[in-house]
Amino acid sequence: MKPIAATTALLLLALSGGAVHSEEWTPAWAASPEAVWDTEFDFPTGLPDSIGGQTIRQPLTLAWGGDNLRITLSNSYGTRPLPVDAAMIALGSEGAALEGPELPILFGGKPEVTIPPGARITSDPVALPVEAGQRISVSLRYGKGAVAQDFHWDARETGFVLDGDRIDEEITARVSLASVLTDRPAEMVVVAMGDSITDGNGAAMNEDVRWPDFLARRLAPQGVAVVNAGISGGRLLSDGMGESVLARIDRDAFAVPGIDAVVLLIGTNDIAWPGSPFAPDEAPMTLERLQAGIAAVAAMSKAHDVRLIVGTIPPFRGALPDTPLEATYWSAGKDALRRELNDWLRETDLVDGLVDFDTVLRDPDDSSRLNPPFDSGDRLHPGVAGNEAMADVISLVLLKGEAR
Incomplete structure (x- = not known):
């Protein structure tokens, strides 16, 4: 844990009136x-x-x-x-x-x-x-x-x-x-941040089968604490069903005691919402705006000495069938922008690491769609197998910065 986080924890304890049980909170x-x-x-x-x-x-x-x-x-x-x-x-x-x-x-x-x-x-x-x-x-x-x-x-x-x-x-x-905080120090603290794919929409209720859940179970024996800061309907640049990542990352990630790394999967709703019933009058998203948003998050991460691991955006053709969103949530133009952003994420040196969720989850026969075994059924959110596959490709070596 970083020294400043330990000092902050002690100060908070003193202010709360509680006895100091540990110098570190996780x-x-x-x-x-x-x-x-x-x-x-x-x-x-x-x-x-x-x-x-x-x-x-x-x-x-x-x-x-x-x-x-x-x-x-x-x-x-x-x-x-x-x-x-x-x-x-x-x-x-x-x-x-x-x-x-x-x-x-x-x-x-x-x-x-x-x-x-x-x-x-x-x-x-x-x-x-x-x-x-x-x-x-x-x-x-x-x-x-x-x-x-x-x-x-x-x-x-x-x-x-x-x-x-x-x-x-x-x-x-x-x-x-x-x-919830505990008094046992961790070797590393990781915050998973993103939209509904991270928050777990599509994962079964009451079963802890979101991708951060799988990651937390695998890494806890190795000294890593993983918590979930996803918000369904979240976006990078604009408020959605919660504040934008740029607006909330200080509170929900950088202020987390002992944070070492953020795994960020965001952008689906920035691309998909414009022109849909969620944002019918919003102008189409552009690659330049998304790049600027990621660059801003990267700069903030560096200022806080936190590693930023970004995820590529999975495909979502045919998303939300039989709902009012089906006709406008996906389009060929939106899919082209998703691919452009993913290609840029794979090449940029602004971030500290990459998790290629797109490659993991896409249908090998149609890269604009989720692979059916990994689909929850709504063609947007991974199911249990998809969430487990996402967690499986996040290595401890990547999180610690020993490889990109």
Whole structure:
């Protein structure tokens, strides 16, 4: 871990009022916040009608272990304070079931916390020994006036609104919970950043089969912690279903404790959205704009001493069949731009490494389409086999910078 990250961790602990259990904190799980959209947007939020006075339990799988945990709660896009009356953590198994007692999570020594508008709050440490791959559950009881303005839409994990011990409602979004940290140092911290392919759309719910999940399981025994900063509908240059990569990479990647490398797969929505129902009046994307965006990310990465590994964009001909997007999401012109960008990514010396996801996932008989065994069925997002194949081509040698 870089010395500045360790110093920051100590300072945060001191400010929180919690005892210092370790000089280093390592990300073990993450879900990038995004603003809750209004009901007129094409997709439902997956949130309950109200969180005020509710208890919401959110199971998750840790990518890294430790003896003590801290959680970060987000009100990044809130315009009003968010009251949380209590937070609890426990070892979890399937669904809403718990494997052990719930332990209270404190904030500056107190069980309740109010998160100011636009802020994130990190808890005091909780003694709960865990290992990589461990399932835990975080339960948040919101104050009666709480309003969800900040969430992570595509959780790929079912959450539960509880009425006592009874499940009152199941939800498909993350609420407030942005990260889990552990006190075990890692040899390397990697952040996977991108759009829905990284976020896991197309991967089965509740099974941890996104490509960053496969990568985390493979690399944890080698001392590497991998967390997922994907946002479905994300874009490089413009806001989509969340802020653009350029707008959020400081928060969601460079501010991650101990970060060493980013694996970035982005650009599909920058190319595909213009002229589609998502952005019907937007001008077509250009290669020059995409190159400028990647160059900007590369410069930021170098300023933070973080390795930038970029992925080529997989093909998506025929994407989203039987939906209003089918006719305009893909075109021959958009595919030509995707290929031009991929060719440039393979040659540029602006980045520190390349993962050729395009070559891995494309149909050998039609390079404008996903290979059917790797397709989730929507001709855009990889399924389980595709996600595993993506993870398999990311080597530790590449991540550490020992080869390009």
